[in-house]
Amino acid sequence: MHSFSFxxxxxxxxxxxxxxSVSDLGSTPYYVMVGYLVLLLVLGLFGWLKSKSGEEDxxxxxxxxxxxxxxLTIMAxxxxxxxxxxxxxxxxxxxxxxxxxxLNVPVAGLSVYLLGARIWKLGRKFGYVTPGDMxxxxxxxxxxxxxxxxxxxxxxxxxxxxMQIQAGGLLSQxxxxxxxxxxxxxxxxxxxxxxxxxxxxxxxxxxxxxQGLLLIAGMLVSGFAMFLVFDGPGNFAEAITTELPxxxxxxxxxxxxxxxxxxxxxCLLGSVGSMVQPAQWMRFYSAKDTKTLKRGAxxxxxxxxxxxxxxVMLIGLAGQVLYPLEYSAQETVAQKDxxxxxxxxxxxxxxxxxxxxxEHFKFVPADPAKPGSTGQVTWKWSGKSKEFDAxxxxxxxxxxxxNAAYKAAVGKLxxxxxxxxxxxxxAPNPNVSEFxxxxxxxxxxxxxxxxxxxxxxxxxxxxxxxxxxxxxTADSNLHAMSAVLTRDIYDQFIDKNASENRRVWVGRIVIMxxxxxxxxxxxxxxxxxxxxxxxxxxMIAKMGLMAIAFSAQLLPIAIDILFLRxxxxxxxxVGLAIGLLATFLMGPLFGILADAxxxxxxxxxxxxxxxxxxxxxxxxxxxxxxxxxxxxxVSLVTAKPDPEKVRQYEEVLSR
Amino acid sequence: xxxxxxxxxxxxxxxxxxxxxxxxxxGPGVMLVRGTTFxxxxxxxxxxxxxxxxxxxxxxxxxxxxxxDDDAEGADTDSVSA
Numbered sequence: 001m002h003s004f005s006f007x008x009x010x011x012x013x014x015x016x017x018x019x020x021s022v023s024d025l026g027s028t029p030y031y032v033m034v035g036y037l038v039l040l041l042v043l044g045l046f047g048w049l050k051s052k053s054g055e056e057d058x059x060x061x062x063x064x065x066x067x068x069x070x071x072l073t074i075m076a077x078x079x080x081x082x083x084x085x086x087x088x089x090x091x092x093x094x095x096x097x098x099x100x101x102x103l104n105v106p107v108a109g110l111s112v113y114l115l116g117a118r119i120w121k122l123g124r125k126f127g128y129v130t131p132g133d134m135x136x137x138x139x140x141x142x143x144x145x146x147x148x149x150x151x152x153x154x155x156x157x158x159x160x161x162x163m164q165i166q167a168g169g170l171l172s173q174x175x176x177x178x179x180x181x182x183x184x185x186x187x188x189x190x191x192x193x194x195x196x197x198x199x200x201x202x203x204x205x206x207x208x209x210x211q212g213l214l215l216i217a218g219m220l221v222s223g224f225a226m227f228l229v230f231d232g233p234g235n236f237a238e239a240i241t242t243e244l245p246x247x248x249x250x251x252x253x254x255x256x257x258x259x260x261x262x263x264x265x266x267c268l269l270g271s272v273g274s275m276v277q278p279a280q281w282m283r284f285y286s287a288k289d290t291k292t293l294k295r296g297a298x299x300x301x302x303x304x305x306x307x308x309x310x311x312v313m314l315i316g317l318a319g320q321v322l323y324p325l326e327y328s329a330q331e332t333v334a335q336k337d338x339x340x341x342x343x344x345x346x347x348x349x350x351x352x353x354x355x356x357x358x359e360h361f362k363f364v365p366a367d368p369a370k371p372g373s374t375g376q377v378t379w380k381w382s383g384k385s386k387e388f389d390a391x392x393x394x395x396x397x398x399x400x401x402x403n404a405a406y407k408a409a410v411g412k413l414x415x416x417x418x419x420x421x422x423x424x425x426x427a428p429n430p431n432v433s434e435f436x437x438x439x440x441x442x443x444x445x446x447x448x449x450x451x452x453x454x455x456x457x458x459x460x461x462x463x464x465x466x467x468x469x470x471x472x473t474a475d476s477n478l479h480a481m482s483a484v485l486t487r488d489i490y491d492q493f494i495d496k497n498a499s500e501n502r503r504v505w506v507g508r509i510v511i512m513x514x515x516x517x518x519x520x521x522x523x524x525x526x527x528x529x530x531x532x533x534x535x536x537x538x539m540i541a542k543m544g545l546m547a548i549a550f551s552a553q554l555l556p557i558a559i560d561i562l563f564l565r566x567x568x569x570x571x572x573x574v575g576l577a578i579g580l581l582a583t584f585l586m587g588p589l590f591g592i593l594a595d596a597x598x599x600x601x602x603x604x605x606x607x608x609x610x611x612x613x614x615x616x617x618x619x620x621x622x623x624x625x626x627x628x629x630x631x632x633x634v635s636l637v638t639a640k641p642d643p644e645k646v647r648q649y650e651e652v653l654s655r
Numbered sequence: 656x657x658x659x660x661x662x663x664x665x666x667x668x669x670x671x672x673x674x675x676x677x678x679x680x681x682g683p684g685v686m687l688v689r690g691t692t693f694x695x696x697x698x699x700x701x702x703x704x705x706x707x708x709x710x711x712x713x714x715x716x717x718x719x720x721x722x723x724d725d726d727a728e729g730a731d732t733d734s735v736s737a
Contacts (some may be wrong), residue, residue, distance in 0.1 A: 096699045099700055100703045102707060103677070103706055103707060104681070105675075107710075109714055110673070113722060234695070237696050241697055243695070250691060251685055264683070268677065294718065297722075298718045301714035304716065309707050317697075421693045583657075
């Protein structure tokens with residue numbers, strides 16, 4: 001049973017009566033954000049004053065970071081706009097099933113110690129700066145492995161930076177108006193670039209310290225704020241369980257994407273994949289000792305999981321109650337073989353659509369001018385609908401035309417909706433600009449209404465936490481990418497004799513260029529044609545998961561070096577190359593390339609590779625399915641690494 | 656039994672418990688959840704809270720009782736340049 005009535009939650013009714021003042025946070029967000037940005041620049045300057053010349057200081061802060069700074073910079077790098085905008089956005093779209101994504105955080109926490117401590121020991125002993133340093137040194141590879149590790153780093157870092165800059169735009173858009181999207185994105189990108197360039201790792205880590213504290217507070221407080229909005233946890237739970245549709249409360253969620261194989265592979269590979277990405281790898285190097293990483297792992301697993309599951313995830317659920325999703329089911333008015341276009345469907349209905357259905361039912365006829373064109377019937381309804389009788393409504397809609405194809409299409413609508421054979425389309429409520437904006441919308445509209453000027457301040461601080469989450473991840477990834485491109489590409493292939501000072505400057509230029517590229521991708525990605533076709537360009541969490549699929553391809557190499565030491569350099573290189581290629585070909589980037597170039601062979605390949613996905617799983621799986629066996633097989637028939645190097649590694653790691 | 660052996664045994668147990676929690680929480684175990692509510696909470700959310708508690712407990716126990724080998728690893732470790 002579904003209802004077509006668009007019920008409004010009582011809290012929204014209160015919002016209406018308060019009018020504009022409810023959504024108006026006054027000038028508080030301006031003051032709070034300006035204060036925050038000035039603080040970041042001061043910290044950047046302080047990092048510069050404390051810095052010493054040389055790459056090891058610029059990239060690893062002299063390997064001297066204590067547990068507090070290390071824990072928070074690892075956390076702040078891990079938690080990005082994905083945590084504060086993307087995750088609630090996906091809970092808002094998919095329902096409670098995505099809250100289970102929180103269970104990836106303890107896996108990442110364990111990795112901080114189990115992988116991080118080993119990476120630290122080797123980095124300390126052999127003076128490594130980038131992941132490529134370790135991989136190339138262990139396997140005795142002069143160039144190919146370094147290059148491939150750098151490619152993996154860039155494929156991970158660019159989308160991750162893109163989504164942080166996108167978050168800055170989104171926040172500005174929802175706070176100050178749509179025309180502020182570009183300005184918000186540019187300001188976030190500009191200030192982040194500035195303080196990394198000034199102070200390197202020291203500035204990044206110190207700003208991450210502040211940003212890490214802010215985002216922990218922001219995540220917890222935003223969950224707590226929902227209890228205030230609903231007058232207590234009991235009312236909150238009751239609203240969710242009684243007002244949300246069943247698809248929002250069960251597996252696999254609203255769109256059917258979050259089946260257990262997807263959830264499981266995201267929680268396992270997504271988390272560990274995030275921990276072997278270059279920015280985290282370099283954070284392990286820069287820790288003061290392994291005790292630092294041990295404490296970091298504990299804080300990470302205990303505190304951050306709590307922030308997710310008891311904090312920010314609740315916003316998405318509250319959003320579904322306050323701003324019900326809009327669903328739509330669409331059926332084609334099919335043309336059977338041998339039928340004429342007229343037989344395939346009416347050009348107009350015999351009777352007008354009854355008034356009570358006009359908001360929800362739409363018929364679009366086939367276009368006679370376009371061969372092969374088909375008509376469509378669309379049915380839209382609200383997320384909290386419970387009283388609609390699908391059967392009787394379909395009977396009444398079928399009666400609007402005698403055309404058999406039309407009747408057949410209308411007859412399929414309840415099948416799409418009620419039997420779950422095909423998931424309906426889903427869109428955010430008209431009061432929410434996009435799924436990722438749910439946190440901003442809920443806080444902006446609800447907190448001032450409930451708590452007055454204190455609510456406005458409260459909301460503004462959480463918005464600063466979003467900026468913090470975005471900037472702390474963007475800075476870490478830009479900084480790591482500059483290290484990788486400078487040491488693993490420039491230093492190896494362009495100018496082997498460059499001085500340390502020159503290399504640091506090359507790194508700064510890389511940061512500027514990468515930021516400009518990411519900013520261009522954000523602005524280009526706002527094109528409605530792009531977002532309509534590739535929702536990962538619009539949804540932060542999806543872009544993040546795509547990026548992690550690339551960094552996860554470093555896992556077999558990391559596990560071999562840190563634990564097994566059975567592989568060979570050629571095996572590692574071929575496995576990684578094939579893993580990255582498979583991840584690219586099976587992921588959305590290849591589709592964009594095919595569309596952009598309009599090369600028919602590529603477009604056919606996109607369909608072919610899409611058909612090879614035998615299960616609904618995280619993108620990293622498709623690369624690893626080839627990466628691991630190829631690594632093993634090639635390692636069996638190629639020369640082992642230098643035995644002396646293997647012995648040294650075993651000695652360091654056995655301590 | 657030596658302290659090292661005891662820690663190793665506890666580590667193995669914790670590893671098994673953590674893997675079970677991962678399989679049960681976001682893994683195939685989630686298909687065992689029936690209905691939409693449990694004690695007034697969304698059933699899937701309550702399921703997630705249960706395995707969250709198990710996973711975090713494993714990390715806390717590991718921190719206190721298993722990860723002790725590296726306490727001495729500090730800044731005084733010998734280093735050579737790559």
